[in-house]
Amino acid sequence: xxxxxxxxxxxxxxxxxxxxxxxxxxxxxxxxxxxxxxxxxxxxxxxxxxxxxxxxxxxxxxxxxxxxxxxxxxxxxxxxxxxxxxxxxxxxxxxxxxxxxxxxxxxxxxxxxxxxxxxxxxxxxxxxxxxxxxxxxxxxxxxxxxxxxxxxxxxxxxxxxxxxxxxxxxxxxxxxxxxxxxxxxxxxxxxxxxxxxxxxxxxxxxxxxxxxxxxxxxxxxxxxxxxxxxxxxxxxxxxxxxxxxxxxxxxxxxxxxxxx
Numbered sequence: 462x463x464x465x466x467x468x469x470x471x472x473x474x475x476x477x478x479x480x481x482x483x484x485x486x487x488x489x490x491x492x493x494x495x496x497x498x499x500x501x502x503x504x505x506x507x508x509x510x511x512x513x514x515x516x517x518x519x520x521x522x523x524x525x526x527x528x529x530x531x532x533x534x535x536x537x538x539x540x541x542x543x544x545x546x547x548x549x550x551x552x553x554x555x556x557x558x559x560x561x562x563x564x565x566x567x568x569x570x571x572x573x574x575x576x577x578x579x580x581x582x583x584x585x586x587x588x589x590x591x592x593x594x595x596x597x598x599x600x601x602x603x604x605x606x607x608x609x610x611x612x613x614x615x616x617x618x619x620x621x622x623x624x625x626x627x628x629x630x631x632x633x634x635x636x637x638x639x640x641x642x643x644x645x646x647x648x649x650x651x652x653x654x655x656x657x658x659x660x661x662x663x664x665x666x667x668x669x670x671x672x673x674x675x676x677x678x679x680x681x682x683x684x685x686x687x688x689x690x691x692x693x694x695x696x697x698x699x700x701x702x703x704x705x706x707x708x709x710x711x712x713x714x715x716x717x718x719x720x721x
Contacts, residue, residue: 469498470498470696470699470700470702470703471702472700472701472702473495473498473499473500473696473699473700474498474499474500475499475500475501476495476499476500476501476555476556476605476699477500477501477503477547477548477551477552477553477554477555477556478495478500478501478502478503478554478555478556478557478558478699479502479503479505479530479543479544479547479548479554479556479557479558479596480492480495480502480503480504480505480558480560481505481534481543481557481558481559481560481561481588481592482505482506482507482534482560482561482562482610483502483503483504483505483506483513483516483560484504484505484506484507484509484510484512484513484516485509485512485661485662486659486661486662486663486688487560487610487656487659487661487688487691488505488558488560488561489512489516489688490688490689490691490692491558491560491688491691491692491695492504492516492520492527493516493519493520493523494692494695494696495556495696495699496520496523496525496526496527497523497525498696499525500525500555500556501525501526501527501528501551502520502525502526502527502528503527503528503530503543503547503550503551504516504517504520504527504528504529504530505530505531505532505534505543505547505561506529506530506531507531507532507533507534507561510531513529513531514529517529528547528550528551530543530546530547530550531543534561534562534584534588534592535580535583535584535588536583537583537587537588537591540587540588540591540592540595541591541595543592544557544591544592544595544596545595548596548599553599553602553603554596554599554600554605555600555603555604555605555606556600556605556606556607556608556699557592557593557596557600557605557606557607557608558607558608558610558695559588559589559592559593559607559608559609559610559633560610561584561588562584562585562588562610562629562630563584563585563626563663564581564623564626564663565577565580565581565584565626566622567620567621567622567623568622568625569621569622569624570624570625573625577625578625581625581626581629582629585626585629585630585632585633586629586632586633586636589609589633589636590636593607593640597644597647597649600647600648600649601647601648601649603648604647604648604649604701605648605649605650606649606650606651606652606698606699606701607640607644607649607650607651607652608651608652608653608654608695608698608699609633609634609636609637609651609652609653609654610633610653610654610655610656611630611631611633611634611637611653611654611655611711612626612627612630612655612656613655613656613657613658613713613715613718613719614626614627614630615627615630615631615633615634615655615711616631616634616655616713616719616721617719620668620672620676621672630655633653634653634655634711637651637652637653637709637710637711638709638711641708641709642709645708645709650698650701650704650705650707650708651708651709652698652704652707652708652709652710652711652712653710653711653712654691654694654695654698654711654712654714655711655712655713655714655715656686656691656714656715657680657686657713657714657715657716657718657719658673658676658677658680658685658686658715658716658718659685659686659687659688659690659691660685660686660687660688661688673685676718679718680715680716680717680718681716681717681718682716682717683716684716685716686714686715686716690714690716691714694712694714697712698710698712
């Protein structure tokens with residue numbers, strides 16, 4: 462057991478893992494969690510540079526190793542650079558956690574413009590495809606893992622004005638299955654985690670108090686989740702010792718809100 466009673470997952474120590482969207486919310490919690498397991502962590506950020514610096518500082522203060530790398534994941538060139546720069550910094554890449562994403566506003570389908578469509582799909586879909594394309598040659602060198610962040614919205618269609626975001630996450634879930642099949646013989650496992658209603662800056666930005674109350678009312682456990690509630694699923698899927706025979710799966714983390 463690690464300090465504080467946290468389970469130690471031995472085969473993550475020394476691994477180089479890039480967590481995208483790691484400045485706040487689930488990504489920040491994951492960056493700290495991987496570092497606590499002894500992994501070397503690429504901490505990607507876009508606009509929230511101070512938050513990302515705080516995550517990296519916390520990792521360093523705890524004796525871990527963090528590499529700060531900024532980039533706009535709505536831009537393909539930035540995605541390519543972030544992944545390549547991280548892999549070259551560590552000299553290897555063992556894991557890619559595609560967590561960067563966002564709703565970019567609640568817009569009903571009938572009001573979706575080409576510009577909004579492009580922005581949502583570039584951030585949530587194209588960035589995942591691009592990051593994986595660049596990461597896979599590195600991951601194949603010694604075997605590794607990809608974990609994509611989907612959403613409960615991928616299954617239930619999302620709330621008001623979140624349909625396009627939900628559709629983008631449905632793509633991520635199915636892409637996870639397809640890429641897992643393509644890479645199954647290469648030593649690279651591909652899975653996804655699908656969070657439900659999680660208390661992060663995402664909902665602070667896109668959901669008001671009434672919307673949150675309505676969502677929480679549908680959760681059998683009676684509360685919204687936290688970023689820390691999601692950590693275990695990602696760490697489990699990262700470890701060959703714990704999940705070496707699992708690939709192409711989407712793990713739902715939602716307090717019973719959706720039971721597929």
